[in-house]
Amino acid sequence: MSNMAAKGPVYYQEDGFLKINTYLKESKPSKVFILVDNNTHRECLPAFLQKIDTSENFEILEIEAGEINKNLETCTGVWNALSELDADRKSLIINVGGGVVTDLGGFVASIFKRGISYINVPTSLLAMVDASVGGKTGVDLGNLKNQIGVINHAEMVVIDPAFLATLPQAEMRSGLAEILKHALISSEAYWNKVTNLSELTLDDLDDIIKESVEIKSKVVTEDPQENGLRKTLNYGHTLGHAIESYFLTHPEKTTLLHGEAIAVGMILATYLSKELQEFPEEKLKEITSKILDIYERVEFIKEDIQQIIDLMKYDKKNSHGNINFVLLKDIGDSVIDCKVPNELIWNAFEYYKKT
Structure with a gap:
């Protein structure tokens, strides 16, 4: 089995949420952070939280929606928040959102304290079929797309097309x-x-x-x-x-x-x-x-x-x-x-x- 297949497996619907729950129980992260943007905070987070059974306190981190915010400035804001909330090497970030959230969240996790684990839960069709598979993370540099980033796989990707009901045409x-x-x-x-x-x-x-x-x-x-x-x-x-x-x-x-x-x-x-x-x-x-x-x-x-x-x-x-x-x-x-x-x-x- 190649490294890629072993790393960043993709799961669907209920099976995926079970896998997240098992992962939380078995790997016992010190803290769990959920990264959303203002849209997915409102439209997707409540449904996501219903599927996750754990007594842990999640810290919700919200960024502004849109490609225009996919930059190092936004990352710095998230890194500062992680620091203030005592994130350590054993913390976990779960990215719940479209391509901007999964690309940026994966990058934030890959760089913070030289790398902490992350899980992607893509909520847009684009992120489901593209952004969340393959371990590419990154942000834009001015108007140049994805110039800053690393290839680093998520622990897993969970795809639930039910989220698409909230997506504009x-x-x-x-x-x-x-x-x-x-x-x-x-x-x-x-x-x-x-x-x-x-x-x-x-x-x-x-x-x-x-x-x-x-x-x-x-x-x-x-x-x-x-x-x-x-x-x-x-x-x-x-x-x-x-x-x-x-x-x-x-x-x-x-x-x-x-x-x-x-x-x-x-x-x-x-x-x-x-x-x-x-x-x-x-x-x-x-x-x-x-x-x-x-x-x-x-x-x-x-x-x-x-x-x-x-x-x-x-x-x-x-x-x-x-x-x-x-x-x-x-x-x-x-x-x-x-x-x-x-x-x-x-x-x-x-x-x-x-x-």
Whole structure:
């Protein structure tokens, strides 16, 4: 059994809450801290606490919701609170929230006193299928996403789709983008399944989440440090992250959710795949129209595109000054470390605007 599979196992629903209860009994943390944001404090924490049977006093730590607060300043606030509340090496942090809470909470735990244990309880679709699997923790540096962080696995991840009942529609769509990405890098069958959304029920969603988590876990297990295969999980993210960062820091622009930016990034990456890897044109058209059925088109002007291209050089996947793209030869057949000339990126934006 690989280290990854042994570390950070994923459990579902009731089974997961039982596992947390067992963990609390057996490992007897000195103190238990629950990290939430103002939304999950209100919407998710009460349901979570009902499932946890222990006589311990939990300390609830709350941060402000939103990507804009995913920074070192917020971490410092949490570290100070932990210190004041006498957290020690044997304390445990349980992160109950979306990707910002699980990324930041995992990072806070990994660094505090050189590392304390943490558990993730993702409450958004995005965090369930992406942020809480694979041990990536971190925060943003100014407008540059996830520049500060470490890979350090949670003791466990507990996924309960019941939390999704509290999620706004836009946040559900944002999470769906990562599921679409998992589909594009894994198989046509899974792509067809997840794009026939009109027929999806919550039960289907349970299965789709499990399948999506499995796709990601399998990749991460084979390549925990992102030397090769794990890079395929960045499909659509090289441009997508730059778009997200750009819109985040230009107050005159509407802020995009992560998945909304990644949706654009996937269309651009698929266009680049057609140009550079002979990805089939009819599949490019199909993918474009399916994504645009779900996500509203984003407007870009020339200056936006230039600045987005400039932002890409900060992407963590780059090395030696080269911007590295993941492209597809076909659905489920990816190529990593592709160099893409800037003029093709401009063409990709033209294609996005015109379709």
